[in-house]
Amino acid sequence: MSLVEKLARPDLAAVRPYTPGVYEPGLVRLNANESPWRSPADKTDRGLNVYPPPRPDAIKELLAEHYDIAADQLLVTRGSSEAIDILIRGFCVAGQDAILTTPPTFDMYRLYAGIQNVEVRHVPLLQKQNFALDTQKLIEAINPPVKLVFVCSPNNPTGTSAPRAEVERVCEAANDRALVVIDEAYYEFANAENFSAFRQRFPNVVLLRTLSKFVSLAGVRCGVLIADPEIVKFLGNVLPPYTFPTPSIEHVQEAFTKDALNISKERIQLIRRERTRLAEAMQDSILVKHVYPSDANFVLLRARDAKQFVDRAYRAGILVREFPGQPELENCIRVTIGKPEDNDRLIRAISGVETSNDG
Ligand SMILES: Cc1ncc(COP(=O)(O)O)c(C=O)c1O
Incomplete structure (x- = not known):
């Protein structure tokens, strides 16, 4: 049984994905109920009168290259906040499942869990040890109905990175019982190494990255979820098409030129x-x-x-x-x-x- 079959919401298997209309540059589009004219203020390459592509594949390739992973391991989301949302909606049955967090930490885990009517279980960081992870307690708390364990490193708001050996123990303990979501929104500023290698070693590890901090694009709302291709494919069906706006796609392309990246x-x-x-x-x-x-x-x-x-x-x-x-x-x-x-x-x-x- 695969991880998705084991952990994902069973009812979602019956939801048929939406089939988007075709888009072929050069052909007249009378298939999508759009306006034939650009708005006078429209400065985009694609044109804002037409819908964005169902998925932002152009920047997916670019980001896969940047993060040095295969494109089928990556899902582009509207900020990593949306990745948190679809993880919880995709894996947690409302009123039944739970997520595990380590407060004080990023408050959006609690918010999205609340919206999905999912319980939030806590293993607080050790305040007297500069908010270190309470690894043994965290491991002991990974039991049904916990489906997702959120480890934020560097953690917001404490700024602390979780030690690799400890996170490794958490990933091993979660095994095929829960996904470990390592939120790396701030890793570009860290002295500690990131958790890319864990992604390759542990099929249950999901990494979250964001363009909101290190490339100065908080207003563009671009996040990246990195996971096993099967998880990415499944979450791709939880995420509706056409959600990633054209101006955001074009801004990301501009921010990832060599010169712009050097400035960042x-x-x-x-x-x-x-x-x-x-x-x-x-x-x-x-x-x-x-x-x-x-x-x-x-x-x-x-x-x-x-x-x-x-x-x-x-x-x-x-x-x-x-x-x-x-x-x-x-x-x-x-x-x-x-x-x-x-x-x-x-x-x-x-x-x-x-x-x-x-x-
Ligand atoms: C730890 C952490 N994760 C995720 C996010 C969400 O980032 P965004 O939705 O802008 O990608 C933030 C934002 O501050 C954060 O601090």
Whole structure:
């Protein structure tokens, strides 16, 4: 029995995939109820008067090359958020199955599970150990009805990477009982190696990547799910056709030219240097108790008084992220690494000198 046969929602096997109308460049399209004219503001190559391709195959090839995997192991989604959604909808029976998460972590796992009426089970990160994975507990929690285990590395909002040996144990333990979804939204900023090799070794491993961070395309909404071809094919049927917009396809193509990628690579290096600088400055601030080590494009800190830190930043014209209602993140603040001049401004706002000035 294959993994999909074993773990996927059985009722989905009966849903017949949609057959899209054909698209042949050069032929007049009187088969799709579109407008024959471009909108006056339309600057795209394809034309916005016609539907996008049912699947963005052009960028699928390009991204497969970038991530160095076969194209049949990759599914392009609207942000990796949509990948989380279709994983939960495809594998979890509403009112019956569960997902496993390691809070504090990315809140969208909870949201999409809630929308599908799927239980969220928790194995909290170890706060006193810089939010390390509680691997043994996590392994013990992989039991029916858990279908998906979400491991976020580097984790949002803690910034910590999960150690390879520990994730390996989780993948082995989950075996053919659950998929392990390794969310690597921030891996391009990490010192730790990514989990590509695990994808090849473990058929139950699904990797999530996003173009929202490292190539500056959050507004384009492009995510990538990397999995065994059978899982990709199955999820391809959970995802409706025509969802990926033409301007997004064209922006991704432009962002993956050699020159554009080189600029992104330089910016990643700059973010990494700025992360160290900002973390050191924050550690020196009397407003800050602890700065957690980060492998991402943000840093999590625990302030003596979060409100005071937030107010200082706000008065300097800067927004930072708080986590009200999450006791394990009491007084914690997540600061995204900005441009050097923005980071300078935050450093000035939280520096000891200014503290003594306004008490
Ligand atoms: C850990 C993690 N995963 C996934 C996402 C979703 O990214 P997107 O939907 O923009 O690809 C985010 C966004 O911040 C994130 O922090």
